[in-house]
Amino acid sequence: MKRTTIIRNIRRQSQLIDVHTHVGTDPANFLRGDFPYAQSAEDLVVRMDRWGVDTAVCFPFLYTSYFDMAAFNKGRMLKRRSKDPLVPYGVENARLCQEIYEAYPACAGRLLPFMFMDPSRDPAGQVEQLERLADQYPVFGLKTATSYLQSHITDLLGKGECLLDFASEHNVPFMLHTSVAPGDPWANVHTILDVVRKRQDVRFCLAHTCRFDRDALEQAAALPNCYVDYSAFHIHCDLVKMESTSVAAKPHRFPTAYRQCAKAMAAIATAYPDTMMWGTDSPYYCFMSRFTDDKGHTQISKLKCDTDAEITTFRKLPATMQRRIGYDNTIRFLFGNKGEPAT
Ligand SMILES: [Zn+2]
Structure with a gap:
């Protein structure tokens, strides 16, 4: 299956795109007792069919076998000892492409793989592997979670700029x-916006509604x-x-009724009509996990969410808004330019 064929089919037939999902497994999450920790391509397709989603952007889970797992789970990022050459996400990105295009080809064209990247560790090695994968398989984007x-x-903007060059050259x-x-x-998010501003030859998506930071949303929209x-x-x-510090504090927060999720989602889509895209973060729409902060302290999250909550909220929006954030804007992000016709 060719990239151009997949794009043409999505433009012709797709109605709803989930722009943010994960496929693969996170053994560090699993062994630490966190949840969730895995989702196969087939698992994701079963969920998509349940929700009426035609197409999903997907990327690997966070942990990469580049790191020593015991140290990683203590918040120390050490390269694993290995006889084989290692690059961050080398195994995981190849595994994702194999799963989609070889192990479960029924999902090829519905699942659009993005390759996970680490901007700080051996970026040139990652780009080399990326070029090889992109030669072999249709690849649709890059993803990172630097926290x-x-x-x-x-x-x-420095040693990892070859990753942005790759994105620019491969569009x-x-x-x-x-x-x-x-x-x-x-x-x-504000540091990220500086990067976005300096590299206008690359299209970016800022995940998690910019943590509701109004100024960041305004800048992203502009x-x-x-x-x-x-x-x-x-x-x-x-x-x-x-009132968690994981979201913007009240004076900086986009003002809306967060107790009514559909109202909040609609208010943000109304304020930034060409910028917002619907995505579930499946299976991380619920999140029981740990994170080590810059002081080495462990922050524990216990956040629950039902399987259908994200789609149920989305379906409460007006049909034209669903089309905009669930298709038109996403098509422009994936293949085109802001404001241009989606079909
Ligand atoms: Zn995610």
Whole structure:
């Protein structure tokens, strides 16, 4: 199956795209007792069929076997000892492509693989592997979550700029995990926006509704190469109720009724009509996990969400809004330009 064929089919037949999901497994999550920790391509397709989703962007889970797992689970990022050459996500990205295009080809064309990247560790080695994978399989974008890698996002403007060059040359977008937490200097949403502003030849998606930071949402909306997704929207609304530092504090927060998720989702889509994209973060729409902050302290999350909550909320929106955030904007992010016709 060719990339161009897949794109043509999506433009012709797809109605609803989930822009943020994970396929694979996270053995570090599993052994630590966190939940969730896995989702196969088939598991995801079963969920998509249950929800009426035609197409999903998917990327590997967070842990990469590049790291020594025991150290990783203590918040220390050490390269694993190995006789074989290692690059971050080398195994996981190849595994994702094999799963989609070889092990379970029924999902090829419905699942669009994004390759997970680490901006700080051996970026040239990662690009080399990426070029090989992109030669072999249709690849649709890049993804990183620098908080959990303890990599600085600004490395994308320095030693990791070859990753952005790859995105630009192959005309594929970049999905970025965002944060506003004070103990997270790695994925601060405002620092991310500086990167986005400096590389307008690359399209970016800022995940998790920019943690509801109003100024960040405004800036993202004003940039021609920047989109924002709603991934794990319910648990983020819960974080507002808890006044958690994982979301913007009230003076900086987009003002809306976070106790009514559909109202909040609609208000944000109305404010930023060309920028917002629907995504579930499946299976991480619920999140029982641990995170080590910059002081080495463990932060524990216990965030619950029902299997159908994200789609149920989305379906409460007006049909034209569903089309915009569930298809039109996503098509532009994946294959085109902001504001241009989606079909
Ligand atoms: Zn995610």
